[in-house]
Amino acid sequence: MTTPPEKLAPSPESPTGSPSSSEGPSLPDSHRLVLSSVARYALRRALLIPAQLVFVLLILYIVIDVPIALTQTPPESLATIDRGFFQMLFNIFTGNWGTAAYLKYQLPWTQLFAYYIPPSIQLAVFALPIAAVLAYPVSLLAGWSRRPGVDAPARFVTLTGALLPVFVVGTLVLNALFFSYLDYFQDVPSQGLLPADFWFFNHGGYPSWILYQFATTPTGFPLVDAVIHQAWTVAAISFTKTLIQASVVAVAYVAIFFRHARSIARSVREEVYIVGARSRGISERTLLWRHAARAVAPSFLLVFALTIPEYLGVQFAVEVAFVDQSGFGYLIFASLTTGELSPVIPLVFLIAIVVLVWALIVDLIALRLDPRGLAGR
Numbered sequence: 001m002t003t004p005p006e007k008l009a010p011s012p013e014s015p016t017g018s019p020s021s022s023e024g025p026s027l028p029d030s031h032r033l034v035l036s037s038v039a040r041y042a043l044r045r046a047l048l049i050p051a052q053l054v055f056v057l058l059i060l061y062i063v064i065d066v067p068i069a070l071t072q073t074p075p076e077s078l079a080t081i082d083r084g085f086f087q088m089l090f091n092i093f094t095g096n097w098g099t100a101a102y103l104k105y106q107l108p109w110t111q112l113f114a115y116y117i118p119p120s121i122q123l124a125v126f127a128l129p130i131a132a133v134l135a136y137p138v139s140l141l142a143g144w145s146r147r148p149g150v151d152a153p154a155r156f157v158t159l160t161g162a163l164l165p166v167f168v169v170g171t172l173v174l175n176a177l178f179f180s181y182l183d184y185f186q187d188v189p190s191q192g193l194l195p196a197d198f199w200f201f202n203h204g205g206y207p208s209w210i211l212y213q214f215a216t217t218p219t220g221f222p223l224v225d226a227v228i229h230q231a232w233t234v235a236a237i238s239f240t241k242t243l244i245q246a247s248v249v250a251v252a253y254v255a256i257f258f259r260h261a262r263s264i265a266r267s268v269r270e271e272v273y274i275v276g277a278r279s280r281g282i283s284e285r286t287l288l289w290r291h292a293a294r295a296v297a298p299s300f301l302l303v304f305a306l307t308i309p310e311y312l313g314v315q316f317a318v319e320v321a322f323v324d325q326s327g328f329g330y331l332i333f334a335s336l337t338t339g340e341l342s343p344v345i346p347l348v349f350l351i352a353i354v355v356l357v358w359a360l361i362v363d364l365i366a367l368r369l370d371p372r373g374l375a376g377r
Contacts, residue, residue: 038367045360049353056352057092060345061085088345097346109343112331113350115212118220119193120328123315126246127253131311135254135261140296142258143265144288166252166314170321173248185237189244192326193222195237207231214326222326245318252314253307260303261296268292298366305362308355 035043065084091097097109174190181189187199192214200206209217209229216225223242226235268274274287304311316329324330328347335343 038364041367042360042364045363049356049360052356053349053352054089057089057345057349058085060348061088064341064344092346092349098342100343109346113346115215115220116326116328116331117350118216119214119222119324119326120315120319122193122221122223123242123245123249123319123324123327126242127249127315130246130250131253131257134250135257136300138254139258139261139300140265140288140293143262144269144292166248166317167321169252170245170248170318173244174322177244181240185240187237189241190322190324192324193238193241193245194326195234199237241322245322245324248321249311249315249318252318253311256307256310256314257303260307261300264296264299264303265292268295271295301362301366305359305366308358309351312351312354 061084065088095110097113100107100109100112177189181187185195185199186202187195191197194210194214194216197213200210206213207229209225211217216222218228219225223235223238226232226238269292274291277287277291278284316327316332318324319327319329320333331343332347335341335347
């Protein structure tokens with residue numbers, strides 16, 4: 001088909017019939033980058049993280065550095081105290097965190113953190129699935145059931161776990177397992193995720209892939225590195241020690257999670273569609289495990305995101321109770337008890353990154369499960 005002549009007439013902006021060069025050619029709609037609502041929400045949240053970190057550092061600077069400066073600096077010279085905050089921001093974000101002077105090994109804090117973080121991650125990889133397996137069905141069943149024989153015992157156990165300090169629970173478990181573990185492995189269930197010092201001394205000393213008596217190579221994860229180097233006895237001991245600590249962390253955290261999640265399951269039980277399905281004769285088992293279990297999943301994930309700081313506190317307390325000298329929690333405890341405050345700000349900075357990033361990930365998973373939650377965000 002021939003194009004009508006009037007379509008070929010030059011435009012008033014250009015004598016050649018092409019658009020004006022000032023406007024530029026327009027891209028087809030199919031070639032334009034259009035972000036989905038979830039992607040826009042994720043981008044906004046990700047862009048907020050640096051500002052949130054700066055706010056956390058400001059609070060730490062006011063609480064830690066300013067009082068020290070007030071005791072060491074004449075009041076008339078405190079006009080430059082704001083410059084100290086900007087210098088701290090620069091040092092934190094560039095990784096200039098100083099040197100670990102209180103340990104017998106003179107190492108940069110960044111390198112020391114790189115040694116301490118993998119064992120704590122290994123513990124969390126074991127603890128979180130155990131906590132999920134325990135918390136999800138227990139919270140759902142206790143919140144759904146109206147029978148006192150189900151709800152009351154669950155509340156009693158979780159309340160007892162919440163009232164007992166995590167450090168005490170860890171110590172009780174450690175004492176209960178001490179002699180049986182020592183008899184079977186010729187090792188103690190404490191002192192990190194690797195065998196204790198005396199175990200290595202009785203077996204020819206530390207191997208070359210263990211640095212500073214607690215850091216392993218090449219991955220930094222004790223269990224993985226023991227398997228890579230085919231040190232099967234060390235791997236078995238690392239596995240059992242990780243499993244013991246992870247079980248204590250999971251049980252203690254479930255007591256915290258249950259208090260929030262039980263009410264969510266109870267509210268779902270009275271939803272209109274659940275009541276209607278029940279009136280049509282659908283069994284309680286089907287309503288619970290096929291409908292309610294799916295409905296509470298996004299809310300449970302949000303509860304988990306909100307309680308991440310409490311989870312970290314539980315894990316760090318268990319690491320201290322088990323004298324896990326390779327754990328991040330024990331590093332914080334050692335820093336505070338020795339009066340060494342220089343690593344506190346970087347430690348809290350790293351924890352804040354974990355909390356903010358994990359909260360974003362959990363929010364995105366919850367939105368994937370229930371896109372209605374995006375409304376109003």
